[in-house]
Amino acid sequence: MTANTRLSLASNITPQQAVENVVDVDSLADMYIISELTCDADIYWSSFYIDADFGAEGSKKLRFEAPWDFDSAMGNKNRCIDGTGFYAANIVPDVDGGPEENGAYYTINPWLAVIANEDWYQDIVKQKWTKAYDSGVFERTCQLVTDESSKYQGDFTKNYDKWNNIINNDIFAAELSAPAKECTNQAEAAAFLHDWLEKRVEFLNSQWHTN
Secondary structure, eight states, rough: OOOGOOOOOOSOHHHHHHHHBBOOHHHHHHHHHHHHHHHHHTTTOOOOOOEEOSSSSSSSSSSSEEEOOOTTTTTTTSSSSTSSOOTTTTEEOTOOOOOOGGGGOOOHHHHHTTTTTTTHHHHHHHHHHHHHHHTTTHHHHHHHHHHHHHTHHHHHHHHHHHHHHTTTHHHHTSSHHHHTTOOEEEEEEEHHHHOOOOOOOOHHHHOOOOO
C-alpha cells in the first residue's frame, strides 16, 4: 500500500501539514469562497467535483474544481435571502426545501465543513478574498449584470414572448424564493440579482477582508 491509501498516527506533523499532504488546499479554499458567495442550494448534492492526478508528474492530491449548476443559487432559493450569514459549511435544508412530512431533510457538505473553522484555513480564505475584492472583480461582476441586462433587453423580450408560458409555470415558480418569484421580466430579475450580490459581497467582505 502507498502513503495515499493508508492512515497512520503521526506526531511529527501538524494537522495543517497532514491535510496539505493529501488536499490541494488552495483549490478547496477557492471552492469554499465560490460556494459561500453564491449560497448554492445544490452544494451538498451532485454538482460538486473533486479529482486527483496520480500520474508520474501529478500532485496526487485531491483537487476541487469545475464549480457549476447555480440555478438554485444567488437568491433563487430561500437561502441567504438578505445576503447575510454563513452557509456553505453549515447544516442546510435539502434543495427542494419542502415540509418534513414530504421527505425534506437537512444535510451538510463535509468537504467544505471539516476544516472550515481552522484558523490556518480561515487565513487562506481571507487572503484569497481580500486579493479578489481589492482587484475589483466583485464590483465589475455586479456592473456586468446591469450592463448585459440593458444591452440585450431586446433579446430578453423576445425570449419572454416565446417562452413565457414555461418561465411562469406554476410548478417552476413554486421552487423560487419570494423575491425571485415577484420578478415578472428579465430586467426585474437582473435588478434583484444585482442587489442580492451586492449585499452578499458586502457581508462577506465585512467578515473576510484583511488590511
